[in-house]
Amino acid sequence: MSEEIATVLSEIDDPEIVDQILQVVNSTGETNNPLGDSSTSATLSELYQRFLSRRQNRSPATKAQYKRTIPDFVDFANERNITSPGQLSTEVVDAYVDELQGEYDSDATVLTYTKNVRGWLRWLNERQLCGEAVYRILDKQELGLTPTARDEAIPKRVITAVLDNLQKHRRGSRLHALVALFWNAGPRIGGVHSLDVDDFDTQDNELRFRHRPESGTRLKNGDDDTGSSGDGERNIVLEDTVADALQLYIQVGRPAATDEFGRKPLFATEYGRAARSTLRRWVYEATGCRWQPQTNSHSCCDGGCNPDSDPCNQSYYPHAIRRGSIVNHLSGGLRRELASERFDVSVKVIKKHYDPRTEQDRLNDRRQAVKGAWE
Incomplete structure (x- = not known):
């Protein structure tokens, strides 16, 4: 809308007349709308291809990133019947971040x-095809992303030392229970977020993962009844020491809190269910230099790290503990087929992404398994 038309409309008190003028403007092609409602007939898919064609001077790695990431968002939007840039909103982008x-x-x-x-x-916004707020909410600080922690599989010696130190100095704390659970059970952070106190069977040392989208928590692979691609619902057995840590945490470390659905989340704050971002901060804190083995070199950390704003350079992501847990179970002789069920991940994905053992390591593991079968 031009500045002249906006000035005229601001001086009219009758809303019906304003509406009539807007209809005439739209019908005569006055479409310079900063939100991009009608300024292009191109679809999101076509605009992505146009964007890609203007990036021919980028490196192959950068173009490969574009091809891997942006179409994922386009598909997400199309699934919600959003095919043009004018339909994009901050709510849609927020929902995409939640899914990621x-x-x-x-x-x-x-x-x-x-x-x-x-x-x-932002490229679309520069062409007045979508609003500025649509891209600005994807700012790293706005999203609270802190990609400074380590993402590789956590070494067994490191996690062992962390758990020993937490056992000695923070026994029964949320840090102790959370990290022990991640190392023994290897769940996704979404799975941990979904857990209730009642999902922990203290008699059989079992933990139940359930898909409950109607009451605020989801599992990545849902369940068979929802028509999802897999079944993330499962029961897993816990090591005795991990079950003891969880039980003590529930008794002395867990705040007496319920969420907005009246459920009792296993990992909670005084306000209710701990958010995924909160769980990540707790893992950053628990795996920082303070709790790691003293033999580690902490020359890159001055000890002033803060899990809320500046995670320790020595810290690990929750996913790194999940990867380490899977590797540890495989190295201990757990067959890939059984690991697939325990960790809710396909055998193919385990082999490709979660098993960084060398061929020699795998050979040694097979040798030990075969010898065990002989015995």
């Missing part, structure tokens, strides 16, 4: 997706 954080445990991965989508949305 539910699927990926690593802030670095979420940042890669949001950074590239933000760049594309």
Whole structure:
């Protein structure tokens, strides 16, 4: 809308007359709308291809990132019947971020997706095809992403020392219970977020993961009844020491809190269910230099790290503990088929992404398993 028309409309008191003028403006092609409601007939898919064609001077790695990330957002929008840039809103983008954080445990991965989508949305905004707020909410600080922690599989010696130190000095705390659970059970952070106190069977040392979208929590693979791609619902057995840590946490460390649905979340704050971002901060804190083995070199950390604003350079993501847990179970002789059920991940994905053992390591593991079968 031009400045002249806006000035005229501001001086009219009758809303019906304003509406009639707007209808005439729209019908005569006055479409310079900063929100991009009708300034292009191109679809999001076509605009993505146009964006990509204007980036031929980028490196192959950068273009590969564009091809891996932006179409994911376009598909997300199309699934919600959003096909043009004028239909994009901050609510849609927020929902996309929620889905990313539910699927990926690593802030670095979420940042890669949001950074590239933000760049594309900004490109659209420069052409007045979408609003400025649509891309600005994907700012790293706005999203609270802190991709400074480590994302590789946590070494067994490190997590062992962390758990020993927490056992000695923070026994029964949320940090102790949370990290022990991540190491033994290897869940996704979304799975931990979904847990209630009643999901922990103290008699059989079992933990139940359930998909409850109607009451605010979801599992990545849902359940068979929802028509999802897999079944994330499962019961898993816990090691005795981990069950003891959880039970003590429930008795002395957990605040007596319920969420907005009246459920009793296993990991809670005084306000209710701990958010995924809160769970990540707790893991950053628990795996920082303070609790790691003294033999580690902490020359890159001055001890002034803060899990809320500046995680320790020595800290690990929750996903790194999940990866380490899977590797540890595989190295201990757990077959991939059984690991697939325990960790809710396909055998193919385990082999490709979660099993960084060398071929020699795998050979040694098979040798020990075969010898065990002989015995």
